[in-house]
Amino acid sequence: MTRKTTIAATTPARAKKRPAAGRRVVKVADPVAADRSHPQFAPIRTKRVFEEICEQVRREMAAGSLRPGDKLPPERELALKLGVSRAAVREALRSLEIAGVVGLQKGAHGGAFILKGDPDIVTRSIRDMFHLGRISLDNLTEARTLVMQMAIELVCERIRPTAVAALEKNVDRLTTLPVSGKASERVAISAEFYRLISQATDNTVLQVIIEALTEIVLQQVEESNIEFFPNLIAHRRRLVEHIANRQVDDAKREMTEHLQRLRRHLMRAERTAADSKATRALAEESAR
Amino acid sequence: MTRKTTIAATTPARAKKRPAAGRRVVKVADPVAADRSHPQFAPIRTKRVFEEICEQVRREMAAGSLRPGDKLPPERELALKLGVSRAAVREALRSLEIAGVVGLQKGAHGGAFILKGDPDIVTRSIRDMFHLGRISLDNLTEARTLVMQMAIELVCERIRPTAVAALEKNVDRLTTLPVSGKASERVAISAEFYRLISQATDNTVLQVIIEALTEIVLQQVEESNIEFFPNLIAHRRRLVEHIANRQVDDAKREMTEHLQRLRRHLMRAERTAADSKATRALAEESAR
DNA sequence: GGCGGTCATTGGACAGACCATTGATGCATT
DNA sequence: AATGCATCAATGGTCTGTCCAATGACCGCC
Numbered sequence: 309m310t311r312k313t314t315i316a317a318t319t320p321a322r323a324k325k326r327p328a329a330g331r332r333v334v335k336v337a338d339p340v341a342a343d344r345s346h347p348q349f350a351p352i353r354t355k356r357v358f359e360e361i362c363e364q365v366r367r368e369m370a371a372g373s374l375r376p377g378d379k380l381p382p383e384r385e386l387a388l389k390l391g392v393s394r395a396a397v398r399e400a401l402r403s404l405e406i407a408g409v410v411g412l413q414k415g416a417h418g419g420a421f422i423l424k425g426d427p428d429i430v431t432r433s434i435r436d437m438f439h440l441g442r443i444s445l446d447n448l449t450e451a452r453t454l455v456m457q458m459a460i461e462l463v464c465e466r467i468r469p470t471a472v473a474a475l476e477k478n479v480d481r482l483t484t485l486p487v488s489g490k491a492s493e494r495v496a497i498s499a500e501f502y503r504l505i506s507q508a509t510d511n512t513v514l515q516v517i518i519e520a521l522t523e524i525v526l527q528q529v530e531e532s533n534i535e536f537f538p539n540l541i542a543h544r545r546r547l548v549e550h551i552a553n554r555q556v557d558d559a560k561r562e563m564t565e566h567l568q569r570l571r572r573h574l575m576r577a578e579r580t581a582a583d584s585k586a587t588r589a590l591a592e593e594s595a596r
Numbered sequence: 597m598t599r600k601t602t603i604a605a606t607t608p609a610r611a612k613k614r615p616a617a618g619r620r621v622v623k624v625a626d627p628v629a630a631d632r633s634h635p636q637f638a639p640i641r642t643k644r645v646f647e648e649i650c651e652q653v654r655r656e657m658a659a660g661s662l663r664p665g666d667k668l669p670p671e672r673e674l675a676l677k678l679g680v681s682r683a684a685v686r687e688a689l690r691s692l693e694i695a696g697v698v699g700l701q702k703g704a705h706g707g708a709f710i711l712k713g714d715p716d717i718v719t720r721s722i723r724d725m726f727h728l729g730r731i732s733l734d735n736l737t738e739a740r741t742l743v744m745q746m747a748i749e750l751v752c753e754r755i756r757p758t759a760v761a762a763l764e765k766n767v768d769r770l771t772t773l774p775v776s777g778k779a780s781e782r783v784a785i786s787a788e789f790y791r792l793i794s795q796a797t798d799n800t801v802l803q804v805i806i807e808a809l810t811e812i813v814l815q816q817v818e819e820s821n822i823e824f825f826p827n828l829i830a831h832r833r834r835l836v837e838h839i840a841n842r843q844v845d846d847a848k849r850e851m852t853e854h855l856q857r858l859r860r861h862l863m864r865a866e867r868t869a870a871d872s873k874a875t876r877a878l879a880e881e882s883a884r
Numbered sequence: 885g886g887c888g889g890t891c892a893t894t895g896g897a898c899a900g901a902c903c904a905t906t907g908a909t910g911c912a913t914t
Numbered sequence: 915a916a917t918g919c920a921t922c923a924a925t926g927g928t929c930t931g932t933c934c935a936a937t938g939a940c941c942g943c944c
Contacts, residue, residue, distance in 0.1 A: 356926095356927070356928090357927085357928075358690070358927095366724075366727075369724070369727050369728060370727045375728070375729070376728050376729065382893080382894055382895080383894075383895065384894080384895095392928080392929085393928060393929045393930070394929090394930090395683060395686075395927095395928070395929070395930090396927085396928065396929085398683075398687065398895085398896085399686065399687060399690045399927095401895095402646070402687045402690050402691055402694075403690055403691070403694045406690075406691040406694045406695060407694060407720065407721060407724060408721060408724065409724050409728070412894095412895065412896095413894085413895080413936095413937085414893095414894060414895045414896075414935075414936050414937065415893075415894065415895080415935090415936050415937025415938060416891095416892070416893050416894070416936085416937045416938040416939065417893080417894085417937075417938065417939090418893075418894050418895060418936085418937070418938090419893095419894070419895085420895090422728070423728070424725065424728045424729060424730040425721065425724040425725030425726075425727075425728045425730045425731075426721070426725075427725070427730075429717070429721035429724075430718050430721050430722065432695065433695060433696060433713065433714070433717035433718050433721065434718065434801070434804070436654075436657070436695060436696065436697050436713040436717075437712065437713030437714075437715070437800075437804070438713075439654075439657045439658045439713075440657060440663070440664050440697070440710070440711070440712045440713045441663070441664065441712065442712040442713045442715075442800065443713075443800050443801055443804075444800070447799045447800050447801050447802075448801055450799055450801075451799055451801035451802050451805075454746050454750070454802070455743075455746070457746070458742050458743070458745070458746045462742070511735045511738055511739055512725075512730065512731050512732070512735050513722070513731055513735050513736055513738075513739035513809070514735075514739050514742070516722070516725070516731075517739075517805060521801070642896095642935095642936090644895095644896070644897090645896085645897075646896095670924075670925055670926085671925075671926070672925080672926095680897080680898085681897060681898045681899070682898090682899090682900095683896095683897070683898070683899090684896085684897065684898080686926085686927085687896095687897095689926095700925095700926065700927095701905095701906085701925085701926080702904075702905050702906065702924095702925065702926045702927075703904090703905050703906025703907065703924075703925065703926080704905085704906045704907040704908070704922095704923070704924050704925070705906075705907065705908090705924080705925085706905080706906070706907095706924075706925050706926060707924095707925070707926085708926090885944105886943105886944090887942105887943090887944085888941105888942090888943085888944100889940105889941090889942085889943095890939105890940085890941080890942100891938105891939090891940080891941100892937105892938095892939090892940100893936100893937085893938090893939100894935100894936085894937085895934105895935085895936085895937100896933100896934080896935075896936095897932100897933085897934075897935100898931105898932080898933080898934095899930100899931090899932085899933105900929105900930090900931095901928100901929080901930085902927105902928085902929080902930105903926105903927080903928075903929095904925100904926085904927075904928100905924100905925085905926080905927095906923100906924085906925085906926100907922105907923095907924090908921100908922085908923090908924105909920105909921085909922080909923105910919105910920090910921085910922105911918105911919085911920080911921100912917100912918085912919075912920095913916100913917080913918070913919090914915100914916085914917070914918090
């Protein structure tokens with residue numbers, strides 16, 4: 309099943325012994341620009357070898373000649389074929405691994421296997437942008453509300469009885485939880501709840517988006533220990549019932565009200581956190 | 597402005613000379629499980645050093661002690677502080693770079709700088725999943741239609757006169773294009789059109805999502821040379837006008853009809869491409 | 885037949901070296 | 915004074931070679 313694939317060397321099979329190392333950087337003129345004919349001077353960007361390797365793999369992926377399950381040649385062989393060092397190959401494989409495109413396995417029949425991509429990469433990158441301040445909590449929670457509204461419409465059309473049963477079982481699990489239980493358990497159940505809903509959309513893209521937004525928001529919920537909503541269970545029951553009855557408007561309203569309430573709570577928690585951080589900073593300031 | 601930050605070594609400053617290398621893999625028992633008290637034997641996953649380094653950086657990011665613009669210590673110094681080889685540090689930095697979290701700069705005052713994250717990572721990972729068959733064209737175009745419907749509602753509420761002007765100017769650019777022009781130019785203008793719309797949502801998360809879906813779909817448009825929609829310009833004009841007049845329902849309808857038409861065309865193109873691929877495969881088969 | 889040891893394969897990590905790029909610094913020229 | 919040039923140090927990019935650790939196949943012994 310794991311078709312063996314070879315990667316062609318772009319460079320014409322360098323001589324075995326190169327006089328020296330380290331000048332393997334390829335210069336590539338930006339293909340954009342060239343609009344007005346005069347000088348224009350496109351910026352030069354130096355392409356590193358690991359990037360070149362990644363691109364080669366991605367090209368073959370896009371062309372369909374490299375499919376999930378396929379195995380790339382071992383690092384050493386790949387390095388030889390491409391005429392680069394094993395370290396460079398490793399950096400390329402590392403990049404592809406981080407991108408969720410290949411998986412690395414040690415051992416006898418190990419190697420780099422093409423995967424099917426990884427939805428978590430989307431979550432991670434949005435989370436990064438959130439943590440680095442490019443995305444605000446305000447925008448994040450708003451987007452989640454809107455996306456879930458949209459999803460609920462689809463779900464009301466497409467939900468199947470088994471999915472309804474799964475949702476009901478999930479709510480039941482919430483009821484059996486001790487009130488004093490850890491926040492992480494409640495959050496885990498909620499994550500599962502939204503995952504079930506996202507799956508009911510029957511659309512993998514929406515699943516990826518919903519799971520990303522949900523996971524990031526729920527992590528915030530867990531960290532900013534806001535109190536447990538006492539009427540959460542009742543809300544979930546109503547929501548599931550509306551979905552089961554395909555009452556789109558009711559389901560949407562139920563979902564939206566809940567998410568907006570959560571949004572307000574989170575925003576308040578953020579403000580107080582910012583305040584306490586500011587006072588701490590002020591204290592440090594005056595301490596000096 | 598570029599605050600200098602240090603990363604603490606977790607390991608207690610190893611002795612300078614280690615007897616041998618290569619056994620730096622940390623074993624970590626999965627914290628899940630441990631449900632029934634009996635044996636249970638959680639699976640063991642070995643964490644690689646570069647992962648450990650990445651996590652340390654991300655932790656400081658989430659905690660706010662590492663912010664965009666900050667500079668990490670140089671590779672050599674970092675390797676020394678963490679007690680690992682420079683290659684391991686490089687693989688970690690490579691991962692963070694691929695994730696859009698840090699940027700590497702050569703030269704005198706170069707180093708690894710914390711960035712604000714990169715929206716393109718989302719695009720890339722979704723595109724990977726698409727190319728690897730995890731996401732279907734059907735799901736992709738449906739998701740795009742739905743997300744754009746949602747976006748249009750927001751845009752009709754929030755659009756500003758300057759944004760309307762920018763949209764109109766974009767449509768004008770489309771008219772000045774020679775009919776026989778390259779598909780890539782038309783696609784570039786369309787991409788810009790959708791970018792302007794996404795920006796009018798005033799929500800960075802939606803911007804990221806819309807740009808990702810749009811870019812992937814438009815790339816498909818470009819590759820599967822479907823004919824130019826002769827009434828595209830009229831459609832765009834109507835859409836912009838509806839948005840400017842905040843006629844939500846009209847704008848939504850206009851947007852949806854167009855996207856659904858495009859969707860049908862793309863799906864047809866996909867089918868024919870699959871067919872020709874199948875015949876090719878069949879031909880190869882019989883040739884043997 | 886099954887158990888256990890051996891071995892080749894392959895990724896993981898390290899050490900040490902050199903090259904290329906970049907910005908600063910100082911000197912010489914204009 | 916402004917410009918141009920050579921030099922230098924800092925830093926990422928790359929290469930080579932070596933060893934370790936995990937993995938699965940194979941083989942022999944009981």
